[in-house]
Amino acid sequence: MLNNILKKAALAATCVGLLVGFNTAYAGGHGGKVDITKMTPEQLAEHLIFNSGGFKLEQKVQEGGVSRQRLEQDDLQKACSVTGGGAVDANTSVKVMNMARNDIKYPKGGIKLGDWKIGRELAWSGYGYRVGHRTDNHSTTKYGPGGNCYNCHQMATDRTGGNIGPVLTNYGKLRGSSDAILKYTYEVIYNPHAYFPCTNMPRIGAQNVLTEEQISHVMAYLFDPESPVNK
Amino acid sequence: MTKPILYALPILMAAGVAHATNYEDMAPEEILEALIDKTGSNYLNQSPQNRQMMPDNPALWLVDEGEELFYEARGPKNASLEGCDFGKGPGVLEGAYVEMPRYFADVDKVMDLEARLVHCMTTLQGFKKSDAPVKKRHGSGSDFMKLQTFISAQSNGKKWNPPLDHPQEKAMRDAGEVMFYRRAGPMDFSCQTCHGDTGKRIRASVLPNINEPEEWTKAISWPAERAGQLNVRSTQHRLRGCLWQMRHPQIIAGSDASTALISYWTDAARGQPAILPDLKR
Numbered sequence: 001m002l003n004n005i006l007k008k009a010a011l012a013a014t015c016v017g018l019l020v021g022f023n024t025a026y027a028g029g030h031g032g033k034v035d036i037t038k039m040t041p042e043q044l045a046e047h048l049i050f051n052s053g054g055f056k057l058e059q060k061v062q063e064g065g066v067s068r069q070r071l072e073q074d075d076l077q078k079a080c081s082v083t084g085g086g087a088v089d090a091n092t093s094v095k096v097m098n099m100a101r102n103d104i105k106y107p108k109g110g111i112k113l114g115d116w117k118i119g120r121e122l123a124w125s126g127y128g129y130r131v132g133h134r135t136d137n138h139s140t141t142k143y144g145p146g147g148n149c150y151n152c153h154q155m156a157t158d159r160t161g162g163n164i165g166p167v168l169t170n171y172g173k174l175r176g177s178s179d180a181i182l183k184y185t186y187e188v189i190y191n192p193h194a195y196f197p198c199t200n201m202p203r204i205g206a207q208n209v210l211t212e213e214q215i216s217h218v219m220a221y222l223f224d225p226e227s228p229v230n231k
Numbered sequence: 232m233t234k235p236i237l238y239a240l241p242i243l244m245a246a247g248v249a250h251a252t253n254y255e256d257m258a259p260e261e262i263l264e265a266l267i268d269k270t271g272s273n274y275l276n277q278s279p280q281n282r283q284m285m286p287d288n289p290a291l292w293l294v295d296e297g298e299e300l301f302y303e304a305r306g307p308k309n310a311s312l313e314g315c316d317f318g319k320g321p322g323v324l325e326g327a328y329v330e331m332p333r334y335f336a337d338v339d340k341v342m343d344l345e346a347r348l349v350h351c352m353t354t355l356q357g358f359k360k361s362d363a364p365v366k367k368r369h370g371s372g373s374d375f376m377k378l379q380t381f382i383s384a385q386s387n388g389k390k391w392n393p394p395l396d397h398p399q400e401k402a403m404r405d406a407g408e409v410m411f412y413r414r415a416g417p418m419d420f421s422c423q424t425c426h427g428d429t430g431k432r433i434r435a436s437v438l439p440n441i442n443e444p445e446e447w448t449k450a451i452s453w454p455a456e457r458a459g460q461l462n463v464r465s466t467q468h469r470l471r472g473c474l475w476q477m478r479h480p481q482i483i484a485g486s487d488a489s490t491a492l493i494s495y496w497t498d499a500a501r502g503q504p505a506i507l508p509d510l511k512r
Binding site: 025049070150208 | 405414432478480486
């Protein structure tokens with residue numbers, strides 16, 4: 001019992017560390033208080049995100065685990081976060097491109113095109129991975145979580161796409177379907193930072209937004225001569 | 232002899248409109264029209280139908296209902312909210328909202344309108360956080376949205392001017408900036424992904440650019456009736472919705488994390504007139 005209390009006290013002391021300011025009103029970890037004016041903006045942001053009760057961090061998420069991990073940045077996310085906006089420097093660009101290139105995994109049987117009709121639905125679907133209120137249930141949708149492609153891209157002209165990314169209309173018609181262009185397209189979908197460091201585009205393959213099979217369907221939607229993208 | 236004066240009249244009137252920086256005398260829809268004339272922004276201009284509805288904005292009902300609630304003695308302590316200080320003295324509402332979030336000495340922290348309202352309802356009126364008037368934060372039927380809509384409407388046409396004199400105000404604004412550009416989650420999104428450029432769209436929706444203050448003032452002018460939701464929504468509701476679409480965890484309304492983000496985004500609209508209440512898609 002006493003041992004437990006001592007452990008808790010030690011834990012609390014470690015958590016507040018150098019940032020103690022007991023007469024301030026901001027919560028620290030384990031019930032302590034912190035002086036927010038003694039922190040750098042980066043330290044305070046991390047504190048507010050993880051230690052101040054600002055987010056629901058313990059909610060289960062679709063990929064397994066809890067929502068906290070969604071806010072923990074990986075190396076690429078850290079490198080590509082530029083406070084105040086603007087482009088990253090040349091060194092960071094090279095670093096990020098290498099990081100992305102090393103990250104790409106290819107389908108075992110080679111890059112193949114799937115069913116453009118399924119790809120069309122996946123490209124259109126903005127469903128999947130949302131948590132908090134109205135949490136997405138991946139098992140209740142026919143093709144699982146969507147690719148969210150139309151959020152940012154105009155693809156076929158029968159549906160309205162966004163313009164954060166480039167227009168992809170006639171994608172296959174303009175480019176053909178050589179092994180080289182299939183490989184390039186797969187890589188851009190899997191991890192676009194390999195070509196466009198710190199792009200806004202999600203890492204659809206590397207972050208498991210879509211499975212290998214789902215990506216093959218989206219690629220069919222881009223390349224198949226019968227796909228509305230190429231009509 | 233009178234003719235030259237008559238001819239000059241339309242010119243004088245036109246000059247008057249062009250020179251009309253006195254947004255404080257304008258209705259919300261007039262402020263929006265003036266900003267559209269000035270910028271030609273696709274974001275501000277995207278829904279003429281919504282603009283036509285603004286004189287009959289359903290949020291105007293909430294302004295009236297919120298006023299009644301504000302001055303009514305309520306809660307276990309049977310007190311009105313006239314004793315609540317939103318930064319310009321107890322019960323002073325004119326221009327208070329455009330100067331929030333701000334530091335409040337009585338709690339020694341920075342608060343946005345949501346957090347301050349909860350503070351006053353729990354301390355002055357004696358409500359518990361679990362009581363419906365405090366607990367129910369969303370929807371046009373909630374006391375909380377009525378009060379927010381009334382209080383904020385007293386800042387219509389006033390220029391956003393959140394104070395940054397106190398070290399805590401500066402600290403929260405700067406941390407909010409870091410959070411705004413911080414990429415995370417399965418989609419690698421930050422707020423900047425959608426709000427760092429002009430004329431960008433998610434599907435058909437034109438997005439506001441945080442670097443264009445004339446666009447950004449509309450983006451942050453909440454409460455607003457959301458035509459697609461048939462409800463008046465708050466700043467905190469907008470924030471929650473963005474983070475949901477970003478696949479980030481749910482943010483807690485009124486939390487210090489939310490205050491930091493709102494401090495940064497309010498600073499980004501500094502000097503531009505608030506449109507309150509607004510009507511959005």
